[in-house]
Amino acid sequence: MFRRRAQSDPGLPPVSIRFEGRTIAATGGETLAAALLAAGEEVFRASPVSGAPRGPFCLMGACFECLVEIDGMPGQQACMTIVRDGMDIRRDRIVEGEE
Amino acid sequence: MRPETVIIVGAGPAGIRAAMVLAEHGIRPVVLDEAPMSGGQIFRRQPQGFTRSYAKLYGYEARRAEALHTAFDALGPRIDYRPGALVWNVEGRRLQVLRDGVNETLAFDRLLFATGAMDRVIPFPGWTTPGVYTLGGAQVALKHQACAIGRRVVFFGSSPLLPLVALQYAAAGVAVAGVFDTTPRRAKIAALPGVLAGGTTGLKGLSYLARLALKGIRYHHGITPVAAIGDRTVTGFAYLDAGGRQHETACDAVAFGYGIKSEWQLADLAGCRFAFDADTHQWRVETDAEGRSSVEGIYLAGDGARIAGADVAAETGERAARAILADTGGPDQGAALSTIARRLARHAGLRQAIDRAFPFPAHLAREIPDDCILCRCEAVRAGEFRAAIAALGPDEVNRAKAFSRVGMGRCQGRVCGPAAAEILATELGRPVSEAGRLRSQPPVKPIPIAAFQESKGDAA
Numbered sequence A: 001m002f003r004r005r006a007q008s009d010p011g012l013p014p015v016s017i018r019f020e021g022r023t024i025a026a027t028g029g030e031t032l033a034a035a036l037l038a039a040g041e042e043v044f045r046a047s048p049v050s051g052a053p054r055g056p057f058c059l060m061g062a063c064f065e066c067l068v069e070i071d072g073m074p075g076q077q078a079c080m081t082i083v084r085d086g087m088d089i090r091r092d093r094i095v096e097g098e099e
Numbered sequence B: 001m002r003p004e005t006v007i008i009v010g011a012g013p014a015g016i017r018a019a020m021v022l023a024e025h026g027i028r029p030v031v032l033d034e035a036p037m038s039g040g041q042i043f044r045r046q047p048q049g050f051t052r053s054y055a056k057l058y059g060y061e062a063r064r065a066e067a068l069h070t071a072f073d074a075l076g077p078r079i080d081y082r083p084g085a086l087v088w089n090v091e092g093r094r095l096q097v098l099r100d101g102v103n104e105t106l107a108f109d110r111l112l113f114a115t116g117a118m119d120r121v122i123p124f125p126g127w128t129t130p131g132v133y134t135l136g137g138a139q140v141a142l143k144h145q146a147c148a149i150g151r152r153v154v155f156f157g158s159s160p161l162l163p164l165v166a167l168q169y170a171a172a173g174v175a176v177a178g179v180f181d182t183t184p185r186r187a188k189i190a191a192l193p194g195v196l197a198g199g200t201t202g203l204k205g206l207s208y209l210a211r212l213a214l215k216g217i218r219y220h221h222g223i224t225p226v227a228a229i230g231d232r233t234v235t236g237f238a239y240l241d242a243g244g245r246q247h248e249t250a251c252d253a254v255a256f257g258y259g260i261k262s263e264w265q266l267a268d269l270a271g272c273r274f275a276f277d278a279d280t281h282q283w284r285v286e287t288d289a290e291g292r293s294s295v296e297g298i299y300l301a302g303d304g305a306r307i308a309g310a311d312v313a314a315e316t317g318e319r320a321a322r323a324i325l326a327d328t329g330g331p332d333q334g335a336a337l338s339t340i341a342r343r344l345a346r347h348a349g350l351r352q353a354i355d356r357a358f359p360f361p362a363h364l365a366r367e368i369p370d371d372c373i374l375c376r377c378e379a380v381r382a383g384e385f386r387a388a389i390a391a392l393g394p395d396e397v398n399r400a401k402a403f404s405r406v407g408m409g410r411c412q413g414r415v416c417g418p419a420a421a422e423i424l425a426t427e428l429g430r431p432v433s434e435a436g437r438l439r440s441q442p443p444v445k446p447i448p449i450a451a452f453q454e455s456k457g458d459a460a
């Protein structure tokens, strides 16, 4: 299970985000993927084809496995997004053929 | 000299060095990078506000990282740097760029692709389970986000990143369940003279192995991955040892990879010619000795041109910048270019030794079990791909893709492409270099449809 290595820097603002309605404490500056993984959320979406659980894989913007819906906008890469206070995140619900 | 618009895509070691050289000569390049921070893959900066020291973040590379960041910052207004800018298409002399949700068209006279690379993987059973990451992903988590992918981590594959990332985790105090190299020990021994001849860089690589041993971490040679075990999350890793006996080790995360592959989709859209590179076992964009592609005005540098590491990336970045200077009627660059050529020649031997010590195990791709997912995006299994080939008889990868959907998803085959090509080549009974190359499509990465609606033309 993914976890933070160090206490976050004291200079960083704590931010609060929501994932599927659950409030998660994160640290300003970190990526959304890291914030969710560190909060124990490994499953970001279901494969639109098979329904199997999927989570971040490459963490560098290449594989598109970490797609989530942010503030109503689907298909966002969590690993390339920096957390902002108040972000409302849901598992990606894009169904094949709807894109 | 008539003023020309020069655009550099990528702000890693290659793009940064190129920007420096151009700025020194009075050219103000536009530097585009989709990442929010400069530095590229190896020297990616930590998020704003994080205050870990260079020594902590970059270890051995601390001084080089700091020098690169300082030099980049010193460029200030002498370059037009635009972070968070995804280049998603090239049409003629124009780029389509998405930044902050807004689309823009940028015209260029000269274009340098310094787009770097990504992990190369071979699917194995269980690889889509959450908790399985690429080696590069594991490294990004640690270096960029100060996070570990697990409490007890298995590292496997065949890549210079394998001992390095495992050691970085161990040094950060994470339990390493083992390092499992798919390359037989005898291949490592055969590569040893070349590595030793590679001077300090080669010795540094060997020291990773020694330090892993000192920490009591076992480095296994010649293994075959069997599966990542677990349903919604990883609980173990099963493998065959060099003698063919199956073992299982408990872990809560797995990181794997087989070297890295060039990110060349944009050069493909630009119409650049490609060649198969036998040493790294992958396609690359053909360039002349100074980084010019087959398309006039388009240049390549760094890992996006040929996988060779950060030092070589910076050298080839400078080389391409000097080629641009020469081609735009600037002062003669002959002396500087031959100095770079000499420095690059010194890297070549070590590079070859590394390619030999960590070869791409194509047989693992050919032997992917039928029920294993091959294409993550489209959830197509290897057996379905083989059946489509047998039934419909595609003779190259693009037709195979059309028939099977393998490589048709969001990642455009960046992840499954190398393995799919091996499978097709096997079915066709040909070398993989004769199974074709997956063509790129715009947008090279998915972009929201809304971006088009807000698109604004800017033919600056």
Ligand SMILES: Cc1cc2nc3c(=O)[nH]c(=O)nc-3n(C[C@H](O)[C@H](O)[C@H](O)COP(=O)(O)OP(=O)(O)OC[C@H]3O[C@@H](n4cnc5c(N)ncnc54)[C@H](O)[C@@H]3O)c2cc1C
Residues within 6 Å of the ligand: A060, B009, B010, B011, B012, B013, B014, B015, B032, B033, B034, B035, B039, B040, B041, B042, B043, B085, B086, B087, B088, B114, B115, B116, B117, B118, B119, B135, B136, B137, B139, B161, B164, B260, B263, B266, B301, B302, B303, B304, B308, B309, B310, B311, B313, B444
């Ligand atoms: C995952 C990974 C981990 C690595 N770890 C190490 C290591 O620990 N030690 C080591 O010595 N070497 C490492 N390497 C190799 C090293 O990163 C490279 O040799 C070096 O960074 C190459 O520099 P570059 O400038 O060619 O490309 P990069 O440093 O990769 O920079 C390329 C830049 O281009 C940008 N880009 C790409 N496509 C687009 C686009 N369409 N639009 C906008 N921007 C784009 C990317 O965001 C990136 O910032 C690693 C490579 C990878 C892929």
